[in-house]
Amino acid sequence: MKKLVNNPDVVVDEMIDGYLKAFPKLVEKVEGSGRALVAKQSLHGNGKVGIVIGGGSGHEPAFMGYIGRGMADGVAVGNIFASPPPQPIVEATEAVNQGNGVVYIYGNYAGDIMNFGMASDLADMEHDIKVESIIVRDDVASAPKREKEKRRGIAGEFFVTKVAGAASARGDDLSEVVRLTNKANESVRSMGVGLTPCALPQTGKPSFVLGENEMEIGLGHHGEPGVEKGPLQQADDVCDRLIDDILNDGDLKAGDDVAVLVNGLGSTTQMELFIMFRRVEQRLSEKQINIHRSYVGNYSTSMEMGGCSVTLMKVDEELKALIDAPAECPLYAQYE
Amino acid sequence: MKKLVNNPDVVVDEMIDGYLKAFPKLVEKVEGSGRALVAKQSLHGNGKVGIVIGGGSGHEPAFMGYIGRGMADGVAVGNIFASPPPQPIVEATEAVNQGNGVVYIYGNYAGDIMNFGMASDLADMEHDIKVESIIVRDDVASAPKREKEKRRGIAGEFFVTKVAGAASARGDDLSEVVRLTNKANESVRSMGVGLTPCALPQTGKPSFVLGENEMEIGLGHHGEPGVEKGPLQQADDVCDRLIDDILNDGDLKAGDDVAVLVNGLGSTTQMELFIMFRRVEQRLSEKQINIHRSYVGNYSTSMEMGGCSVTLMKVDEELKALIDAPAECPLYAQYE
Amino acid sequence: MNTTQLKQWLTELAAVIADNRDELSKLDQALGDGDHGINMHRGFQAVLSELPNIKEEDEPAALLQKVATILISKVGGASGPLYGTAFLRMSAACKGKQTLDDETMVVALKQAAEGIAQRGKAAPGEGTLLDVWSTVANEAKETGMDWNQLEASAREGMEATKDMVVKRGRGAILGEQSVGHIDPGAVSSYYLFKTLCNTMKAGE
């Protein structure tokens, strides 16, 4: 493990420091907080529903890169692969609250559930802020359909955040933002493959071990064990495995529209991601499923892990409008 | 080397195929061509000066990701680390030509110079298109100042392209686009460090060899040897080395404004890039050099190489306006 | 048990966690994301640096509450809220007492285990740190505060997780494949009780 760091114990703080200095016009730290960041445009008091995201770090550009116009308003940044504690979550909540409620979006991990849960209790009890929580569970590899509530949240959280951010940006009220975000969350499915591990700066140990020519299907975004190890196959075959599992799990049919995200885990090149996307498009067009909009790149990484995930979100007219809405964040921007 | 590919001989074609299918509203292939791509908005016949970029592939999102509104109009995509031949360059030139001239921007490599040179002769002789070429030479590690004409082009090409694209988008004529692009090119300096190699899909061989704990200063963007190997240092020390060499080479002084790019080579995490940026900002603010705008991320990679580069471009009022102009490309977008 | 002993215990616990943090992270790699040692170490080092500010005459409940706050705010992840909740519940059970008698400690342990179960929506037998806490709490309730016995039951609770199918936390995804791995949180909890027993035995 070779990393460009100073002291492994403070990598997250130094990262945040650099991030804030790189984008002083777009983001700032909540005063007095170390780990709660907000988008400057979210502090205008226009009465919008607040969107707070967060989780462990190590997934950059997620989550801190996704605060800004049309996306989330605030983010709580945890240590690497560790949910943030309640305090920065509450701080972000207070900062973005404009009196019309706040929505939390986070992945389905015990740590996040407990910490965001405690934070929402505190926000309610101590600050009288109404909080609704949406827990992302897009990873179809992580549990069978009948145990959907167990599934982990992975790259699909990008789409869920996009929908929530766009709905709140156009002025939808809390119940409408929640309805749409839940709909996005119900409609999104992902499946990933891991090729090479990442290493925590503090231990320097690889997060998992695979043979020279092995891949692992369904590997978690923090190196948690997946569902199946096997010899590395050609991109199209790997892609077929991912796509098949996603299609078998959902109810996509000819004529449906989807948003697609082919997400790199860190060290997998954009060239490989496009080769994977190419196959996704072939498979979907065979099934006459129409791609409404595509995202290909590192949207939610696991530090320098090698591998990728494929995410499909079924979109109807109202979700299409939200996916297409403009967004301007430090680490991601799109035009309509 | 583990890669998600099918046949190593056709990775570039499959990548292009995936890219075009991912962004059908933004980009298309020049009809009848395999390797010339254009931005759809560039085909509107508004009389703008055409901007054509290109080079070997393996640097994604450069160069193909940078065609679109406010950036380049066309791109010729070479094989991995190999300049494209003249034909796709000419095809892109013809496609984006609107009668007011075309500017080529490419890095200072023998292959690119010869191929773009032949292309510009052909464009002139066979198609009567006036072409001006701007050769990027930002890598201060690659030759001393007195041999500046030998320097390689690396990540700084992003800034040069941004300036050219913004100038041509607002309707500047050929001589003005060339003047501004040259000014950007004269004002931009970069310096990089390599930590881990990449491998060509066809050979599977690492592009260079470094010890477990070694780094290489000034390593080329294709794994070409650098200027100095040594033990891996802390991020701040590495950054100081890069910044010092850049500052010693240029004429930046207190009160100047710069655009900054901390560019990842492929597998270096955004966390590390922000830790590097943090130090860049510290060093510049010590010297009272003001950061006008910052870019931190994978803007020009060397496949999965580990390491990063730092680029500074001195900006006056006219360059600031061009750097700040909006841009909308498939793999990069910014708001004003 | 008084505040001095509590401080002794926490000091020793921080040291044992520090010494074993790589082992804890390694265990977490098999079932989770490989950071349990890092998380616990971060938390208990923060506790350690707070200890000099605690006076002999401060109530044990005050110290326990402080520990809870520190763990919750410094550890994050799953273990932060769980350990934090355990200390919070112990603090509540000890409120108003300068010295903790056996009865108080039995109640404190019981409520800590219940707190963990609630916070984690977990039950004993699901292969988590709760298996240590609930085994110890039950043992205390049944046979009283016999420190040798309690250490043995902590170890037993820890070792039992090896044969369990993990149902909570990151390891839950593994199903049957989680059998054969000791739960990292159970090991850190065992250290917690082992150092507690050491401290108390030394004071006897």
Added chain:
Amino acid sequence: MNTTQLKQWLTELAAVIADNRDELSKLDQALGDGDHGINMHRGFQAVLSELPNIKEEDEPAALLQKVATILISKVGGASGPLYGTAFLRMSAACKGKQTLDDETMVVALKQAAEGIAQRGKAAPGEGTLLDVWSTVANEAKETGMDWNQLEASAREGMEATKDMVVKRGRGAILGEQSVGHIDPGAVSSYYLFKTLCNTMKAGE
């Protein structure tokens, strides 16, 4: 030399490049970006698959021009335009002849070397493939088309690059450190002449 011999030569050259592509790439790793074997292989395989379309009665110049076009459009990088230019110049020198006599070949080689020098803005002694082409062209001019002699001079030109400071292409950045490495383009050019000599000697 006629079109049939040209085809024989190019067939053998494509095979030798295919067999040695890893070696060529490896040499390029020391001085450049490690792809010279890949580039040459891509180009000469494309040439190979064109050969069946070339008829015996086609002029050598037509085939040489076709090869030039294929190399320029398939190879890219630095070697594509350089090899392409060499074949283009040879084609020009051979125009109108059904069989190439020694005199024509001497001129063709001279013009090929000049073409490379112009295209690459290079001179002999700068540690590139030009060192092979210019050595061979000079030898041909001085002692005529003696194939054994020409192969020897090609080898000499190639080996001489080992002691040169590279002044052109990616290796130029290395300065003095480039000494000790044979230039990959010089090696592929040596193969070109070696196979040419083989073909011609076989026909004698």
